[in-house]
Amino acid sequence: MPAPLLPVLRTSTAPVDLMRAWHLDPPLTALLVTAVAAYLIAWYVAPRHGRRRVSRWRVLAYLAGLEVIAVALMGPPDHGNGARFSVHMVQHTLLMLVAPPLLVLGQPGRVILRGLPAGSLRWFAQQHQVR
DSSP states (O other): OOGGGHHHHHSOOOHHHHHTOOOOOHHHHHHHHHHHHHHHHHHHHGGGGTOOOOOHHHHHHHHHHHHHHHHHHHSHHHHHTTTOHHHHHHHHHIIIIIHHHHHHHTOHHHHHHHHSOHHHHHHHHHHTOOO
């Protein structure tokens, strides 16, 4: 048997082991926490600036999308993707077909823009004018 296959064969992919296979990736965790914090703060302060909040189901969709990313990159699919191709493809499916629609449904751009003060919003609009 070729030597490169031996580590793959020794890796346990039992369902119980995969459910306990979580690890924290500090840069990814920091990005996800920042995304959640920015979104929720902007959603919370939007009425202070005279703007409507987006629906709660949109907030839940956005948070679910970020959770799917966390599960795919720090959970069981990331642990088992080197041992089984099917687990690797589940990871791809989560990242390409499940998370993006949830994030888009959350309308993060709209939420962030509604959470900005009027002066910042004017500055942002001036910087991004179509000429």
